Amino acid sequence: MLDRLDEVKTQVQAALDGAMAGLPEGELTDAMRYACIGGKRIRAFLVMESARLFGLRDRESLPVAAAVEALHAYSLVHDDLPSMDDDDLRRGLPTVHVRWSEATAILAGDALQSLAFGLLTDAQIGAPEIRLALVSGFSEAVGGRGMVWGQALDIAAETAVEPLDLMAIKRLQQAKTGALIQFSATAGAVMAGQDTGPLAEYARNLGLAFQIHDDVLDVTGNEADTGKRTGKDGAANKATFVSLLGLEGARDKARTLVRNAETALEPYGEGAGNLRQLARFVIERDA
Template identity: 70%
Template structure:
């Protein structure tokens, strides 16, 4: 799985670099390139594996993988802004607005969202109907019904008069992280016109396991390895899986979701072994 992840990283980076290289030379373009370097590429990996499971070749899958990573990069750039989470370190480098400026970071994020949609129109992905199925599902996942709604709830919770309870944290994270995980995992089925429900269930559980692991790393993690500041949630008095369940309780909950995720893959048999490995990886990672 690690070798496969490295291969995906290289291919997706090349696709993103290629798309950004066609843009007019400017600080905006440089900031977009800067924001799309690095990362674990979990979402891209989900796309590539989902496509492989549905007989979609890598050449068709790559623009979709690049699209989800461009979208994810935009969400990080905007989330890191001073008016939002106010982070100065991301993927081991200064955040986009620290490296450039707030204005450039806002615009680079904006243009990365556009680029994500643009990549999903690529003819190589499949026929027009297939691309439209992707575009509709993507818009549903990443806007005010999904990812942005989750981020807005996360920000609102900071000034609320009480911390969120467990059900609210799960609902928020299903939107903020889970919606794009879901799109990524279902993308192959969407292109092929197949049943996306098992991969949808997998992604829902995987997204929660991933977020619990993130909350655990915010407590136990090493800035050198994670490439981002740790201890921020606790300092902000934010409700997380760790604050709500305790460290051991959170670890148990993460394992429970990993089991749920791998169970959802039963219909795919051995073909889904990489996705099972990924589910185990997301809670064992130290980055």
């Protein structure tokens, strides 16, 4: 699985570099490229492995994988802004607004979102109807009832009088990180014109497990490993899965979710080995 993840990383970086090759030289393009460096590429992996389940080739799924990573990169740049989470470190490097300016960070994020949608029109992906279904699903997943809504809920929670309860945190995370993870994991089924149900179920469990482990890492991890500031949630007195379930409770919950995710993959048999391993990786990673 980790070999395949490395392979995905290399391919996606090349695809993103290619997509940005023709942009005018300057701060904006520099910032866009910088924002796309590194990352775990889990979303790209989900796209390319779900596509493989249906016999699709990497060159068909790669533009979709690049699109989800460009979109994810934009979301991190905007989330890190002073008026949002106000983070100065990301993937072990200064955040875009620290390295350049707030204006450049806002614009680089904006242009990465446009780029992401453009990548989904790549003819390599397949029939026009398929590409349109991806554009439409992507718009839903990342917009005002998906990812951006989740971020708005997260910002609102910081100033709320009452900390969120478990249900509210799940809803927030399902929007903020779950929607794009679900888009990524079901992309293969969409491309193949097959039922997205089992992969959506896998993604729901995986996404929540991922987020719970992020909360665990915020408590137990260190900045050298994670490449971002840790201990922020506790300092902000923010309700997290750890504050609500305790450290062991959160770990238990994550393990249960990973088992559910693995069960959801049963219809795909042996071919889903990498997706199964990813689910376990998600709660074992230290970054």
